[in-house]
Amino acid sequence: MTIKVDKVLDAKGLACPMPVVKTKKMMDQIEPGQVLLVEATDRGSLTDMKGWAKNTGNQYLGSREEGQVLYHYLRKSDPSETKEVEEYPNVVGNDDLKEKINITETTILDVREPAEYVFSHIPGAISIPLGELDERIDEISKDNEIYVVCRTGNRSNMAAQLLDQKGFKKVFNVKPGMTEWDGPTEKES
Incomplete structure (x- = not known):
């Protein structure tokens, strides 16, 4: 089974926080319902992508791994379902x-x-x-x-x-x- 992807983001070689920063910018450029594939090599991106999606209201569909590359699939939610990541006050x-x-x-x-x-x-x-x-x-x-x-x-x-x-x-x-x-x-x- 293949997943229909609307945009691909190459974040290979980037370390935290850059994969999430680039993901946010790309998500701003796609339409609600579209799927973004993020290709990353930073192992921490597994957790970062899940956490970012959860905190913003976007949908984390899943990840797969091939060799050293992680493939993260995210779906942009409707603007009524999303929010900016808040800065913890303390x-x-x-x-x-x-x-x-x-x-x-x-x-x-x-x-x-x-x-x-x-x-x-x-x-x-x-x-x-x-x-x-x-x-x-x-x-x-x-x-x-x-x-x-x-x-x-x-x-x-x-x-x-x-x-x-x-x-x-x-x-x-x-x-x-x-x-x-x-x-x-x-x-x-």
């Missing part, structure tokens, strides 16, 4: 997070993909990729302040919103995240 910078490392009432939640986390993460950070957060939410204490980090602040924005919707009240999105993190890091051996 945003802190990297320097603010540095002051919270090693405080027992603080949870640093890293929502990047496992491959990103393994090679460099903030000491003590809990790794729960954005795509797994909903089903693993019980692993996080609602009593702690939660600092959500990703590569650039986009996935962490979506994660912070999800935590807030699930009743977590002390949640902070860390921007710009690991791309400009100059604090301590460690890697898995």
Whole structure:
């Protein structure tokens, strides 16, 4: 079975947040009901595309993988069904997070993909990729302040919103995240 595609977006070689940024621009150029195929090589795009579609009201149809390329299928929804991705209001910078490392009432939640986390993460950070957060939410204490980090602040924005919707009240999105993190890091051996 083949899927009728109206537009194809080449996002190969681009890292977060660029596949989503380019997807948003292309979705603005197509009509409701049309299907966009996004070709990407960034493994994080699997979660990013699902999260972006969910947060905007567009429809994530699915993905398939061939070799190193991920093929994401998205359907543009009617304007009455869509919305702009909102910026989570509680945003802190990297320097603010540095002051919270090693405080027992603080949870640093890293929502990047496992491959990103393994090679460099903030000491003590809990790794729960954005795509797994909903089903693993019980692993996080609602009593702690939660600092959500990703590569650039986009996935962490979506994660912070999800935590807030699930009743977590002390949640902070860390921007710009690991791309400009100059604090301590460690890697898995």
